[in-house]
Amino acid sequence: MEFVLLALIVIPLAVCPLFMVIPSQYPQLSRYLAALAGGALFGLSLLLFVAYEFDGGSGLRYELQWAWLENIGFLGENGITFYLALDGIGAPMVLLNGVVIFAAVFVSWNLANRTKDFFVLLFLLVAGVYGVFISQDLFFFFFWYEVAVLPMFLLIAVWGTSSEFKTFARTKEYGAMKLTLMLVGGSVLIWVAIMALFIEAGAGTYDMTVLREAALDEDFQKVVYPLFMVGFGVLAGMWPLHTWSPDGHVAAPTGVSMLHAGVLMKLGAFGILRVGMTLLPEGAEFWAPVLMAIGVTGAVYGSISALAQTDLKYMVGYSSVSHMGFVLMGLASMNQIGVNGAVLQMFAHGAMTALMFTSVGALYDQAHIRDMTQFGGIAKPMPRHTAFFTIAGLSSLGLPGLAGFVAEFHIFVGVFEAGYWWAGVLGVISAAITATYILRMLAKAYFGPLNEKWAGLKEMRLGEQFAAVLLIAMILLMGLWPAPFIDRISATVEMIPGIAG
Amino acid sequence: MSTSLEWGLLAPEFLLAGWAAFIILIDLFWGGLGKERLGWLAAIGAAAAGGLSLIWVGDTKEFGTLADINDYTTLFRVLFCGIGATICILSARYVKDRLLHPGEFYALILLAVIGANGMAAAHELLTAYISLELLSFSLYTLTAYAKFDLRSNEAGLKYMLLGAFSSAIFLYGIGLIYGTTGSTQFAVIGDVLSGDTSDIEWGMYMGLALIIGGLGFKVAAVPFHMYTPDAYEGAPIPITALISALAKAAGFAFFLKLFAVAFLPLIDDWRYFIAGLAVATMALGNLVAIQQRNMKRLLAYSSIGQVGYLLVGIAALSQDTASALVLHLIGYAVTNLAAFTCIILYYNWTGKEEIEDYKGLAQRAPYVALCLTIALFSLAGMPLFAGFTTKFILFQAAADEDMLWLAGVAAFFSFVSLYYYLIVIREMYVGEAEEKTRFPTPWLEYTALTVLIAGVFLIGLYPRPVLELAEDATATIFVSEELESGEDLVGVP
Numbered sequence: 004m005e006f007v008l009l010a011l012i013v014i015p016l017a018v019c020p021l022f023m024v025i026p027s028q029y030p031q032l033s034r035y036l037a038a039l040a041g042g043a044l045f046g047l048s049l050l051l052f053v054a055y056e057f058d059g060g061s062g063l064r065y066e067l068q069w070a071w072l073e074n075i076g077f078l079g080e081n082g083i084t085f086y087l088a089l090d091g092i093g094a095p096m097v098l099l100n101g102v103v104i105f106a107a108v109f110v111s112w113n114l115a116n117r118t119k120d121f122f123v124l125l126f127l128l129v130a131g132v133y134g135v136f137i138s139q140d141l142f143f144f145f146f147w148y149e150v151a152v153l154p155m156f157l158l159i160a161v162w163g164t165s166s167e168f169k170t171f172a173r174t175k176e177y178g179a180m181k182l183t184l185m186l187v188g189g190s191v192l193i194w195v196a197i198m199a200l201f202i203e204a205g206a207g208t209y210d211m212t213v214l215r216e217a218a219l220d221e222d223f224q225k226v227v228y229p230l231f232m233v234g235f236g237v238l239a240g241m242w243p244l245h246t247w248s249p250d251g252h253v254a255a256p257t258g259v260s261m262l263h264a265g266v267l268m269k270l271g272a273f274g275i276l277r278v279g280m281t282l283l284p285e286g287a288e289f290w291a292p293v294l295m296a297i298g299v300t301g302a303v304y305g306s307i308s309a310l311a312q313t314d315l316k317y318m319v320g321y322s323s324v325s326h327m328g329f330v331l332m333g334l335a336s337m338n339q340i341g342v343n344g345a346v347l348q349m350f351a352h353g354a355m356t357a358l359m360f361t362s363v364g365a366l367y368d369q370a371h372i373r374d375m376t377q378f379g380g381i382a383k384p385m386p387r388h389t390a391f392f393t394i395a396g397l398s399s400l401g402l403p404g405l406a407g408f409v410a411e412f413h414i415f416v417g418v419f420e421a422g423y424w425w426a427g428v429l430g431v432i433s434a435a436i437t438a439t440y441i442l443r444m445l446a447k448a449y450f451g452p453l454n455e456k457w458a459g460l461k462e463m464r465l466g467e468q469f470a471a472v473l474l475i476a477m478i479l480l481m482g483l484w485p486a487p488f489i490d491r492i493s494a495t496v497e498m499i500p501g502i503a504g
Numbered sequence: 505m506s507t508s509l510e511w512g513l514l515a516p517e518f519l520l521a522g523w524a525a526f527i528i529l530i531d532l533f534w535g536g537l538g539k540e541r542l543g544w545l546a547a548i549g550a551a552a553a554g555g556l557s558l559i560w561v562g563d564t565k566e567f568g569t570l571a572d573i574n575d576y577t578t579l580f581r582v583l584f585c586g587i588g589a590t591i592c593i594l595s596a597r598y599v600k601d602r603l604l605h606p607g608e609f610y611a612l613i614l615l616a617v618i619g620a621n622g623m624a625a626a627h628e629l630l631t632a633y634i635s636l637e638l639l640s641f642s643l644y645t646l647t648a649y650a651k652f653d654l655r656s657n658e659a660g661l662k663y664m665l666l667g668a669f670s671s672a673i674f675l676y677g678i679g680l681i682y683g684t685t686g687s688t689q690f691a692v693i694g695d696v697l698s699g700d701t702s703d704i705e706w707g708m709y710m711g712l713a714l715i716i717g718g719l720g721f722k723v724a725a726v727p728f729h730m731y732t733p734d735a736y737e738g739a740p741i742p743i744t745a746l747i748s749a750l751a752k753a754a755g756f757a758f759f760l761k762l763f764a765v766a767f768l769p770l771i772d773d774w775r776y777f778i779a780g781l782a783v784a785t786m787a788l789g790n791l792v793a794i795q796q797r798n799m800k801r802l803l804a805y806s807s808i809g810q811v812g813y814l815l816v817g818i819a820a821l822s823q824d825t826a827s828a829l830v831l832h833l834i835g836y837a838v839t840n841l842a843a844f845t846c847i848i849l850y851y852n853w854t855g856k857e858e859i860e861d862y863k864g865l866a867q868r869a870p871y872v873a874l875c876l877t878i879a880l881f882s883l884a885g886m887p888l889f890a891g892f893t894t895k896f897i898l899f900q901a902a903a904d905e906d907m908l909w910l911a912g913v914a915a916f917f918s919f920v921s922l923y924y925y926l927i928v929i930r931e932m933y934v935g936e937a938e939e940k941t942r943f944p945t946p947w948l949e950y951t952a953l954t955v956l957i958a959g960v961f962l963i964g965l966y967p968r969p970v971l972e973l974a975e976d977a978t979a980t981i982f983v984s985e986e987l988e989s990g991e992d993l994v995g996v997p
Binding site: 071072075076077142145146147149150153156157160161176179180183184187188190191194195198199201202 | 823824827828881886887888892896897899900901903904908911912915916918919922923926929930933934966967968971972975
């Protein structure tokens with residue numbers, strides 16, 4: 004099983020050169036290869052998720068540790084090791100990444116422009132994301148984190164779409180540059196914090212299992228934790244540093260939006276949990292009220308902004324900001340149920356937002372507009388598409404039986420339990436606003452009398468339908484049978500220092 | 505004493521000098537060989553000299569009181585000869601198409617390598633100075649080599665006048681140090697400075713400041729960088745590459761050795777001064793680079809920024825930072841050569857060098873566009889490539905020496921640099937080329953490029969062998985210090 008874990012990084016990296024040697028006049032070959040690799044990754048991720056069982060300790064399983072640099076310069080024994088292991092929080096994240104990449108390959112099937120280059124970058128991104136979820140060494144954690152950001156610029160700038168509005172324009176280059184610079188800017192803070200942490204711990208190693216045992220000075224934790232919180236927070240879409248997210252997601256091609264909103268944003272929240280809260284528990288406790296306030300502001304701000312959008316993709320983009328606000332609230336509650344909820348929400352939001360982008364992308368490919376006020380009654384020509392989008396929307400607004408409900412319920416219980424009643428109330432209001440914009444969008448664009456202009460719309464492609472079904476399966480699985488998720492997550496969360504029982 | 509000199513220790517330099525003369529003679533008597541083949545021949549000589557210097561791996565020998573031949577020298581000799589050989593190969597086509605007098609051109613490159621070798625080997629100020637001048641004068645001439653091109657003439661003149669001025673400053677600094685410490689030997693200076701220096705304070709500090717200024721000019725640190733953009737822009741492109749790789753690497757080889765052996769006792773006096781220079785250099789280089797429209801000027805300012813990162817290593821000098829610095833220097837040289845290879849290739853194809861001319865390169869030469877992207881991402885410090893790993897290690901080492909703030913500033917400017925590299929990448933991949941035809945493939949240059957890119961990946965993904973070499977090399981310049989104060993042994997395995 005250790006090598007299954009390794010394969011999650013090796014497969015996507017190994018297919019990159021394969022794509023490059025495929026002559027560009029055979030795009031179909033690239034697509035099959037991508038489907039094959041995506042399928043393999045999905046299968047292996049599912050296998051790892053199913054096989055994972057908590058067995059005490061910090062819950063790390065399938066450990067694989069190779070020396071990379073040690074006993075040299077400032078590095079002591081086990082200085083930097085290539086250290087992979089899976090824990091209960093990583094397991095659902097790995098599954099999520101597997102599902103989304105497999106789905107994204109099918110959604111990107113018809114991409115005709117420089118097909119193979121697209122898949123090279125897409126799989127590089129996926130390798131980075133997997134690397135972050137399973138690395139237990141801080142150096143490699145950061146390494147893969149940057150690898151995940153690396154291909155985003157070209158993915159958006161080359162294959163994206165520019166948007167024109169009445170008074171202004173958002174070009175794809177703008178979205179790509181903004182996204183890349185904000186994310187890398189955030190990682191400067193992370194980098195500085197890592198350097199400081201390494202020195203303070205004085206263990207001569209970046210091994211996170213060792214670093215978490217180091218009793219770090221409380222003041223030091225209080226100073227350094229915000230660097231992690233803000234640095235990772237940028238990628239998590241943390242208000243007020245979320246502005247790259249709607250612009251970037253709108254500019255990106257559908258497959259990339261799916262991965263980006265679905266998985267990449269989770270890296271930010273995952274980083275706060277895995278690095279910030281685990282290694283600096285006292286700092287996390289000190290800053291929890293601030294994180295709570297920021298999280299709830301983001302949740303409310305995101306949902307109000309989404310309410311104001313008529314562009315479908317911007318609406319989904321802002322809804323991501325809002326839902327990531329819930330994740331941050333869950334983390335800030337610092338108790339078991341709240342943090343569980345945060346991880347559940349990461350998974351739930353990943354699946355449903357990927358589904359939303361799939362749907363919006365399928366519609367945009369045909370209609371070439373995304374303005375919901377110009378549609379009307381398109382449930383008639385596109386019944387399946389409507390069903391998929393509706394399920395995603397209902398999960399997003401927290402309908403019981405779907406993934407969103409399970410996650411948000413945990414988060415709100417955790418937030419109230421931790422004594423942040425004000426945040427809880429605002430969070431629930433934000434969920435209500437979510438219901439408003441989702442239902443309003445469905446009413447305007449999908450139901451009601453058919454706008455004859457759109458009578459000629461065709462159903463989503465079969466590949467897109469397959470992707471949607473895959474994602475819906477995940478939403479339903481977690482909505483109806485959350486136990487496998489909660490078992491894995493909560494056993495690991497319990498082991499994080501500073502988490503109240 | 506002169507009778508006991510082991511001349512054999514300088515065999516690689518003799519080989520280079522002889523080969524330079526040989527190249528000129530070949531050019532003179534056998535012009536039919538062709539300008540390109542002459543370049544390859546010169547590359548063989550440089551490579552042979554690099555190979556020859558491997559004889560002294562693990563040795564610690566002294567050439568009289570002038571120079572050391574040890575792992576530090578060997579590492580840099582191999583690096584410099586490698587850079588020289590690469591530049592000769594990359595110049596071949598350019599020289600054939602655009603320059604006269606190929607023999608002297610290649611000979612000067614080889615002479616520049618001798619100068620660089622001398623700077624790494626010297627353990628005495630005057631030897632180092634003479635080597636520095638040999639390197640500099642070769643470069644002044646080479647910069648002005650396109651003699652019908654006004655930009656090249658202007659660049660050469662500026663470079664030479666400012667260079668001569670800075671040499672004078674440097675020499676004055678040497679004079680003051682000699683006057684106050686009584687020696688030009690690094691080790692003796694170090695001994696004197698670690699004792700009581702209250703008598704000689706003023707002259708000593710003055711000399712130190714002048715030496716830093718002179719060296720700052722040679723490595724293009726702000727505020728001594730003014731010549732760099734013009735020299736880079738005007739020089740023939742392979743020479744721009746030579747200045748950016750060889751002159752910087754040699755400058756830092758000397759800088760590092762001088763400060764580690766001679767001036768380390770005064771570290772508390774100069775580290776904040778150097779740190780200030782580092783901040784200014786990083787800030788100016790990276791911020792001004794954003795404004796550039798010309799590829800060579802962009803790389804000029806970006807290389808100024810890179811000098812700032814290297815100065816971080818000097819400001820936090822210790823053995824750990826020294827080996828990290830050498831690692832970063834090697835990674836930088838390889839990456840920068842890879843970037844320049846792409847630019848030379850593009851110039852050979854089109855004769856263009858503005859950033860907007862790179863529009864659509866990904867369609868016309870996908871491999872070159874990919875390699876340039878890799879090189880630029882590496883310079884920006886992105887992972888999988890050398891830049892990320894070497895910067896991470898260098899900044900962490902600096903942070904370990906109580907320079908966390910400086911490491912943080914460096915990390916920040918490394919992020920700023922990403923912006924202007926992305927602009928180039930955007931032109932290549934997003935822009936549409938006016939013509940769609942593929943460029944022809946020059947195999948030799950492509951092979952060189954592939955080797956360099958492989959190096960970028962190797963250092964990025966598995967830096968251990970190079971870091972170990974750097975560790976062995978810098979161990980030789982920190983020996984005396986360790987023996988003096990036992991406590992410094994802590995942390996050294």
